[in-house]
Amino acid sequence: MDQKTFDKGLEVRQAVLGKDYVENAMRNADDFNRPFQELVTEYCWGAVWGREELPRKTRSMLNLAMIGILNRPHELRTHIRGALRNGVTKEEIREVFMQLAIYAGVPAAVDSFRIAREVFAEDAKKA
Amino acid sequence: MDQKTFDKGLEVRQAVLGKDYVENAMRNADDFNRPFQELVTEYCWGAVWGREELPRKTRSMLNLAMIGILNRPHELRTHIRGALRNGVTKEEIREVFMQLAIYAGVPAAVDSFRIAREVFAEDAKKA
Amino acid sequence: MDQKTFDKGLEVRQAVLGKDYVENAMRNADDFNRPFQELVTEYCWGAVWGREELPRKTRSMLNLAMIGILNRPHELRTHIRGALRNGVTKEEIREVFMQLAIYAGVPAAVDSFRIAREVFAEDAKKA
Amino acid sequence: MDQKTFDKGLEVRQAVLGKDYVENAMRNADDFNRPFQELVTEYCWGAVWGREELPRKTRSMLNLAMIGILNRPHELRTHIRGALRNGVTKEEIREVFMQLAIYAGVPAAVDSFRIAREVFAEDAKKA
Amino acid sequence: MDQKTFDKGLEVRQAVLGKDYVENAMRNADDFNRPFQELVTEYCWGAVWGREELPRKTRSMLNLAMIGILNRPHELRTHIRGALRNGVTKEEIREVFMQLAIYAGVPAAVDSFRIAREVFAEDAKKA
Amino acid sequence: MDQKTFDKGLEVRQAVLGKDYVENAMRNADDFNRPFQELVTEYCWGAVWGREELPRKTRSMLNLAMIGILNRPHELRTHIRGALRNGVTKEEIREVFMQLAIYAGVPAAVDSFRIAREVFAEDAKKA
Numbered sequence: 001m002d003q004k005t006f007d008k009g010l011e012v013r014q015a016v017l018g019k020d021y022v023e024n025a026m027r028n029a030d031d032f033n034r035p036f037q038e039l040v041t042e043y044c045w046g047a048v049w050g051r052e053e054l055p056r057k058t059r060s061m062l063n064l065a066m067i068g069i070l071n072r073p074h075e076l077r078t079h080i081r082g083a084l085r086n087g088v089t090k091e092e093i094r095e096v097f098m099q100l101a102i103y104a105g106v107p108a109a110v111d112s113f114r115i116a117r118e119v120f121a122e123d124a125k126k127a
Numbered sequence: 128m129d130q131k132t133f134d135k136g137l138e139v140r141q142a143v144l145g146k147d148y149v150e151n152a153m154r155n156a157d158d159f160n161r162p163f164q165e166l167v168t169e170y171c172w173g174a175v176w177g178r179e180e181l182p183r184k185t186r187s188m189l190n191l192a193m194i195g196i197l198n199r200p201h202e203l204r205t206h207i208r209g210a211l212r213n214g215v216t217k218e219e220i221r222e223v224f225m226q227l228a229i230y231a232g233v234p235a236a237v238d239s240f241r242i243a244r245e246v247f248a249e250d251a252k253k254a
Numbered sequence: 255m256d257q258k259t260f261d262k263g264l265e266v267r268q269a270v271l272g273k274d275y276v277e278n279a280m281r282n283a284d285d286f287n288r289p290f291q292e293l294v295t296e297y298c299w300g301a302v303w304g305r306e307e308l309p310r311k312t313r314s315m316l317n318l319a320m321i322g323i324l325n326r327p328h329e330l331r332t333h334i335r336g337a338l339r340n341g342v343t344k345e346e347i348r349e350v351f352m353q354l355a356i357y358a359g360v361p362a363a364v365d366s367f368r369i370a371r372e373v374f375a376e377d378a379k380k381a
Numbered sequence: 382m383d384q385k386t387f388d389k390g391l392e393v394r395q396a397v398l399g400k401d402y403v404e405n406a407m408r409n410a411d412d413f414n415r416p417f418q419e420l421v422t423e424y425c426w427g428a429v430w431g432r433e434e435l436p437r438k439t440r441s442m443l444n445l446a447m448i449g450i451l452n453r454p455h456e457l458r459t460h461i462r463g464a465l466r467n468g469v470t471k472e473e474i475r476e477v478f479m480q481l482a483i484y485a486g487v488p489a490a491v492d493s494f495r496i497a498r499e500v501f502a503e504d505a506k507k508a
Numbered sequence: 509m510d511q512k513t514f515d516k517g518l519e520v521r522q523a524v525l526g527k528d529y530v531e532n533a534m535r536n537a538d539d540f541n542r543p544f545q546e547l548v549t550e551y552c553w554g555a556v557w558g559r560e561e562l563p564r565k566t567r568s569m570l571n572l573a574m575i576g577i578l579n580r581p582h583e584l585r586t587h588i589r590g591a592l593r594n595g596v597t598k599e600e601i602r603e604v605f606m607q608l609a610i611y612a613g614v615p616a617a618v619d620s621f622r623i624a625r626e627v628f629a630e631d632a633k634k635a
Numbered sequence: 636m637d638q639k640t641f642d643k644g645l646e647v648r649q650a651v652l653g654k655d656y657v658e659n660a661m662r663n664a665d666d667f668n669r670p671f672q673e674l675v676t677e678y679c680w681g682a683v684w685g686r687e688e689l690p691r692k693t694r695s696m697l698n699l700a701m702i703g704i705l706n707r708p709h710e711l712r713t714h715i716r717g718a719l720r721n722g723v724t725k726e727e728i729r730e731v732f733m734q735l736a737i738y739a740g741v742p743a744a745v746d747s748f749r750i751a752r753e754v755f756a757e758d759a760k761k762a
Contacts, residue, residue: 002637032475032501033494035686039479043678044487044610051670054603058569062604065570066611069577071198071452072488074495094159095562096570098166102552103574105359106171107199113160114201120159129510162559170551171356178543181349185315189350192316193357196323198452221413222308223316225420229298230320232740233425234453240414241455247413256383286729286755287748289432293733297424298741305416325579325706326742328749348540352547360552361580367541368582374540425737435730442693443700443731447738450704476689477697483679484701486613579706602667606674614679615707621668622709628667 001042009046016056016082060086064096068112069104076112080119090120128169136173143183143209187213191223195239196231203239207246217247255296263300270303270310270336314340318350322366323358330366334373344374382423390427397437397463441467445477449493450485457493461500471501509550517554524564524590568594572604576620577612584620588627598628636677644681651684651691651717695721699731703747704739711747715754725755
């Protein structure tokens with residue numbers, strides 16, 4: 001492990017997904033999934049998200065499109081919240097999902113819109 | 128927007144998915160997803176489903192196969208009900224899913240059979 | 255192996271994909287892929303395509319939609335020819351691929367239309 | 382149907398997925414899904430799993446990787462339990478899912494790790 | 509068809525994919541694929557790409573990520589050129605594909621990098 | 636970058652894919668894809684393939700199944716050769732692809748068998 005990349009990854013991951021979320025994920029890790037949590041933090045968040053060549057807002061929009069296609073509702077919820085944190089507006093989220101409808105098909109977009117609306121409603125309740 | 132295609136789409140969508148379902152979707156739309164609801168109604172239901180070159184029953188069977196592969200349980204439930212409305216029999220639904228097992232693999236078919244059985248059981252309770 | 259199902263499969267496979275194509279596939283099989291060729295003939299063509307509950311024309315249309323999504327150009331070419339043999343018209347193939355555009359996205363349909371046009375052009379040359 | 386292959390399939394299926402699970406699936410089958418249950422038992426479990434050329438432990442690891450990509454949570458849960466029954470250790474399950482992260486992407490692995498942890502927790506409670 | 513949306517679509521499509529490319533696609537259309545060409549122009553390029561809510565540069569980056577996952581090499585080549593036309597730099601294309609490696613897996617990124625390098629080499633030769 | 640993990644990755648990558656192949660990939664890298672080549676070497680080959688918890692032979696079989704589903708012919712060819720290098724026999728490759736037929740569908744297996752036969756024929760010619 002490269003400590004510098006890992007630390008960078010931890011910082012970016014917390015900035016995008018929230019400090020509580022990440023501390024929780026790390027604290028709950030056990031022998032089974034700890035190597036995976038570390039891999040994700042170092043490579044996904046440090047070695048890629050940590051690169052300066054794209055603004056985080058752009059990376060978030062890319063993620064919404066990709067995870068929408070990949071059909072992973074849990075991750076999509078997490079990254080919708082991450083996108084809002086990175087300054088993506090609701091209007092921009094809508095545009096990403098409308099473009100998703102064209103390229104990946106209507107059912108992928110139907111699911112993504114529904115999940116986004118659920119996230120918005122939950123967060124409005126908490127606020 | 129082409130009003131004629133939109134109106135055609137609204138009519139077909141209601142005929143296939145049920146009037147209540149569609150009125151609900153339109154009424155609950157907000158600024159976030161209204162442009163998407165309109166896009167789906169006009170293009171998916173008006174410009175494609177509205178074409179006369181294939182019978183709706185055939186379109187429904189195609190949809191069961193496609194949505195079964197695309198792995199979208201919410202949409203699959205909706206289109207199983209749409210298929211029954213379009214005259215697809217339970218026996219024909221079974222045949223579509225058995226063919227799906229061959230071409231898209233057994234797990235796609237296991238999920239599709241389970242979802243269909245849940246839909247049939249729910250509708251039997253309501254009847 | 256169930257000989258009756260295998261024989262039924264061989265007959266259906268030849269009727270749909272052409273006698274030459276299937277004899278070629280069987281003759282060229284070696285120890286590496288013979289068990290697979292036999293599995294496909296019995297299971298895919300005998301145990302599923304051999305069922306009478308759906309007309310072959312419908313099965314062919316389902317296959318075009320499924321293989322179009324699954325993104326397998328070789329198989330798509332084979333099954334476009336099979337579809338024509340089963341009485342699916344070019345107009346109906348177009349409708350299947352337009353519906354594919356809506357549900358699986360535009361790129362899946364762009365590829366499917368291009369492949370179908372190549373198949374039509376090759377067969378027109380041979381005729 | 383080939384009775385010998387079917388019987389072999391039933392035996393292997395019960396050995397891997399548990400006798401209760403399989404008896405339940407067969408008993409609950411109705412006219413709608415019985416032909417599918419029989420197809421799966423004969424071809425998937427008899428004609429493929431029944432082959433001696435790969436140890437069942439290896440087949441289980443392949444299944445975890447494949448079903449993890451195919452994104453079918455119900456089947457993944459079933460085959461995580463099957464893998465444990467076939468002697469795959471938790472450590473080996475972790476390795477399969479870490480390799481999955483590389484080849485199929487981080488979200489596929491996030492979901493697979495979460496599902497495995499849920500299965501382990503449920504089974505620990507029952508024990 | 510909505511003439512205004514179609515015209516908008518034709519204009520955007522030409523601006524992004526090149527006038528020659530689009531005129532060619534329209535001129536070569538026959539009865540088989542003309543309805544599809546029109547649907548794509550109106551729906552994909554007019555009704556979605558024609559919306560002002562996202563800059564075209566962002567839409568291009570989303571497309572590279574989506575088409576990279578969807579595994580459609582022809583379309584990817586077309587949209588790599590479109591992305592360059594929309595002001596996406598080679599460095600930004602690299603970043604999109606590195607993020608793709610993390611979320612959709614290394615093989616999707618290997619293919620996307622290879623295709624981009626082929627496109628760059630072809631265009632360098634022509635220049 | 637963690638030099639030790641990178642060096643481990645380079646060593647494993649060369650052992651599995653061949654020294655020539657990897658030296659070629661590294662030598663031909665330019666500013667566009669070098670960061671990706673380095674990421675793959677460190678992360679895929681060092682941080683995951685470099686782990687001792689699974690034998691390389693098992694990792695190769697998992698890869699054949701995964702890349703077969705992911706539908707990436709270039710990578711599949713590379714990893715069929717890697718599998719042979721890691722001691723997977725042709726008979727075992729056949730078994731992996733027969734299991735793939737069941738879980739991911741017949742077309743995925745048809746393509747995988749064809750590609751494997753092409754690789755075997757090319758290598759027989761060179762020998």
